[in-house]
Amino acid sequence: RASGRLKRAEERAGAEAERGDDEERPELSVAEAERRLAAAKELRAGWESVRAAAAWPDALSWPEWADLVEDKLAPALGAAPDWTLFSTVLDELRSLGEVSARISGGGAERVPRSRMVATLADALAALSHPEGRFGRDGVTILSVASARGLRFPLVIVPGLEEGKFPSRLRQDPLVLDRERRRIAPGRLPLKSERVEEEKLLFAMAVRAAEKRLVLVASRLDESSDRERIPSGFFLRAASAARGAAVGYDGLTAESVPGFRAVRLDRIAPPDTVAAVDESEVRLRLVARDPRALPALALEEPALFAGPLGFDRARWERSLTPFDGRITARDLRAWIAARVGPAAGPVSASRIEDYARCPYLFYLKRVVELEAWDEAAPALAWEPIERGRVVHALLEAFLREFPGPGLRETPAEVLQERLRAVARARIEAARPPGIADLLWEIECDRLLEALERWLGFELERSTQDLDPAFFERPFGRLPGAEDQPAPSVTAGRHRFEFRGRIDRIDLSLDRRRARVIDYKTGKLPASMSGDNGTVLMAGERIQIPIYRSALSVLPEFAGVESIEGEYLHLEVNDGEIRARSFSKEELESAAARLPQMLEIVGDGIEDGVFFARSGGSVFEEHCKWCDFLRVCGKDRVRREERKAGDGAVERFGALAAIDGLERKE
């Protein structure tokens, strides 16, 4: 096609020449004439190249092809602004030689011309062309993969630390490498080969630098304050710069040309470089003489009030507005009216959130901050979604066999029906974008757990308690008919509850009941066996609230004895584990609940929202917290320093009231 176009251009040029001066033509400026002359020369050179291509060899190695293409095209196109970009494609052609040698384990592969042309065309088609400001002016922040084929005068590659770049090699826990080899030999990528991909990414990042390359390895892990060491890539780059192997100890400005260590505790840039903005000028003044700080604060009080207040608050032993205590009266009143005991019906989970971590409660319930959800293809089923499906399908299945239905129906019929109900619900809930194989694994796991659950239920179906009610609402739920609501008076507060009871089992004479709350995660070690309490220092109050609900719902008026249970369908392990509580345990918990709710109610109304990094149910609950990033890595130190504050000590009484401290 290219040669056809060139030919037509040449013919047109010839025809124009033949027309001579017969037709009227606008006069050309000198500049325009020069531009056309240059274009014509380029056209001619290109044409010559295409002609010469007819005599190109039939097969060469990849590096030889790259050299040949460069030799042929450079005279015509070497001065073009995009030649630099094109030369990255030639670099890629050259590097294919290395790849093919590694695969074949031998000498250079002979590549036919047609294959080279097709590869070149593919690479050119995938080339990203810097448009407008992007890549030409200003700073561009890109992932290494998206910088492919681009060139920049200066490239800075951060994160060259051990375990980060290259990233730590980890097997995919869902499909191990040996399983990948067995499922689709050669077609499923192996995680152990990831190191080669990382090397390629690093090479691409390095090649993107036209004039200057800065590799950065931080010695401090920002998220944990732990020390980090430079990665192998960083050390190899340092070795290349030095011309000899360099270890961690050898990373000094004296032994590695171009190496520079920057101290983290230097708050301002050195005097030898220009300050980029006013804040750097201020920092430089303070770094030179700390007495400049109060002087600057006098000069710009509005700017310095917050940071100086924050700095003072860090060292105080009591809670401050910077770390968990809201002092503004109107703000406290506003919060109390929105989420306090007087705000109307509350769910058990709202109280549990506060008891778990008051700061979490503040971010989630007051600020209504939500976790950022990246729109990416799902790699697994979100636990919360899976939980919803499990609740719905258990309800649908058990509604088909109420009362003695479970006991009286043959096990095979129940199994078949459960599978059918489950399959329909599971398939309708498939997360968008999840791979077939991963989805199959998720479904199999859940079906297996359900089968075990049915076995568990059948085994205990002789206990005189049959499933009778499912998702039974109580209190005032939005969008539903009002139901009687249980309430608890706690000091100056009155809490009115609302919610749904997952399941209520009843005895034949309807005098005994068991309230059940389903969970699809693991039963925490703090609650397994005889560990823990019904209330877990306020972090688990659903069962006692369900018990109170039964006392106000009319159909349970004759019930004399109520037991409770958290029933864990541990889908990932296929285990079914129940944590049951006797009538006496629930009664004792109900007696302790008002005291604990009083502390929660006072805390919310008094604006006490400090961060609590260790929970009663999960000791390291921050690991799963959506707000970990906004909470700050110094939260544990902050918590320790403020432990003597009256409000924090009062909060600590939750565990004491519940008898949890003594048990531990």
Ligand code: SF4
């Ligand atoms: S990260 Fe921990 S301390 Fe911070 S809000 Fe979450 S649970 Fe509370």
